[in-house]
Amino acid sequence: MERDTLVSFEGVVKRFGNFTAVQRMDFEIKKGEFLAIMGSSGCGKTTTLRMLAGLEAPTEGTIRLSGKPINHLPTWQRDTPMVWQSLALFPFLNVRENVEFALKMRGVGKAERRRRAEQWLDRMQISEFAERNIAQLSGGQRQRVALARSLVVEPEILLLDEPLSALDAALKVRMQAVLKTLQRETGITFVYVTHSQSEAFSMADRVVIMSRGVIEQIGTPQEIYRTPRTKFVADFLGSSNIFSGKVASVSEGAMEIDAPSGRMRLALPDTARRSRPVPGSTATVTVLDTRMGLSVARPADAVNVVPAKVIGEEFVGATATLYLETDHGQEIRVQMGHEALENLPVGIGQRLYAHWSPADGHLVAEV
Numbered sequence: 001m002e003r004d005t006l007v008s009f010e011g012v013v014k015r016f017g018n019f020t021a022v023q024r025m026d027f028e029i030k031k032g033e034f035l036a037i038m039g040s041s042g043c044g045k046t047t048t049l050r051m052l053a054g055l056e057a058p059t060e061g062t063i064r065l066s067g068k069p070i071n072h073l074p075t076w077q078r079d080t081p082m083v084w085q086s087l088a089l090f091p092f093l094n095v096r097e098n099v100e101f102a103l104k105m106r107g108v109g110k111a112e113r114r115r116r117a118e119q120w121l122d123r124m125q126i127s128e129f130a131e132r133n134i135a136q137l138s139g140g141q142r143q144r145v146a147l148a149r150s151l152v153v154e155p156e157i158l159l160l161d162e163p164l165s166a167l168d169a170a171l172k173v174r175m176q177a178v179l180k181t182l183q184r185e186t187g188i189t190f191v192y193v194t195h196s197q198s199e200a201f202s203m204a205d206r207v208v209i210m211s212r213g214v215i216e217q218i219g220t221p222q223e224i225y226r227t228p229r230t231k232f233v234a235d236f237l238g239s240s241n242i243f244s245g246k247v248a249s250v251s252e253g254a255m256e257i258d259a260p261s262g263r264m265r266l267a268l269p270d271t272a273r274r275s276r277p278v279p280g281s282t283a284t285v286t287v288l289d290t291r292m293g294l295s296v297a298r299p300a301d302a303v304n305v306v307p308a309k310v311i312g313e314e315f316v317g318a319t320a321t322l323y324l325e326t327d328h329g330q331e332i333r334v335q336m337g338h339e340a341l342e343n344l345p346v347g348i349g350q351r352l353y354a355h356w357s358p359a360d361g362h363l364v365a366e367v
C-alpha cells in the first residue's frame, strides 16, 4: 500500500444471493483526491459506495481505511458520510438544525455547534435560509444544505451518490463548480458515483469505469479519453472511432485486419511495437473523432485511410460533427471546427476519405 493511500479495496466481491454485483475489485483511493466511479445502470457503482459507507458488507475481500480493515465496522463508527440524490435531510428540522445535527450527535457543545454550522451555511451561501424548513427550499439549495451537513464534521472522506441528478442542466453545471472548488479547498477525499461522463470528467482527478461489477479502467480523465484500455471503455465514452477485426497479417509498421467493413490496413501505433497483435487474434484500434481528417482525394499513404460517404452533420457551437459510413456500414465520426469545413464538400452522399496519423491511432489492450 502506498503512503498516500486512504482507502484500499483488496479482492472485494459482493454477492446478493446467487447474483454477483461486484466481482473482485482491487483499487486504491488516494488521500485528498476526487475520484469518480462511473458506469451504466446496474454496473455496481452504488454497491461499491455502500460497502465503503458500511451499508453493505463485502462477501469476500478487505476494505481498508487508513490501513485498517473496516469490513465489519458499523456505519456510525466510520468517518464516511454520504450524500445521496434524495439527500435524506430531516424534514422536521430547519436548515441550521440539519447542519448542526451530526455535531450534536458527536456531543459538540451548543455554542461551538452554532459557530461551525454558521461557517458552513455561509460558505455554501445559504445563511439567509438558516431558519427555513427543508420543504421551502429549491433543489439546489437543498443540495447545499446536504453538503454543509456532511462537511461540517470535517470528515476525511465524503461519499456522493449521483448528488446532482435531480437538478436541471444549468444548476448541475453550477453545482459541479461548487463541488470541485469545495473539494480543492478542503482537501477532503471525494468519492463520487455518477453515470454522467461530463460530471465525472469535469470534476474528478481520476475516474473508475465499471461494467458488470468489474473495473474496466482507472485513470485520469485524459488518460481514459485518449487511451481507453478496452473496447468497452471506448464504446462507452463514445468519443472514438473504433476499428476492430481479426488480424490477417502484421508487418514492421502496419497490420491488416478483417473488419466487418472489409479489409483495412492500419499503421501499428507506437504502443503496439512492443506487444504486437498476433495474426488470427482480434485487434481494436481507436481514433478520437477530433483527430480524424477528411479529404476529397485519396491521401498518398496507403495506411489509415477509409473511404466513406457523408450521411449527416451536426453543429454545436463552433464545432461540427460529420457522420460518414463505409460501403460496409461502418460508421465514422469526425469532429472539426468551421474553418476546416469551409473547403470541404460535405453534402449528404458526398464520398470522402477519412484518415488519421499513425500517432493518433490507439491499440486497445483488451478487446
Ligand SMILES: Nc1ncnc2c1ncn2[C@@H]1O[C@H](COP(=O)(O)OP(=O)(O)OP(=O)(O)O)[C@@H](O)[C@H]1O
Pocket (backbone or CB within 6 Å): 016, 019, 020, 021, 039, 040, 041, 042, 043, 044, 045, 046, 047, 048, 195
Ligand atoms: N440488495 C440487493 N439485492 C439484490 N440485488 C441487488 C441489491 N442491491 C443491488 N443489487 C443488484 O446489483 C447490481 C448493481 O447495483 P448497483 O445499485 O450497485 O448499480 P449502479 O451501478 O449503482 O446502478 P444505478 O446507476 O442504476 O444506480 C444491480 O443489478 C442490482 O439490481
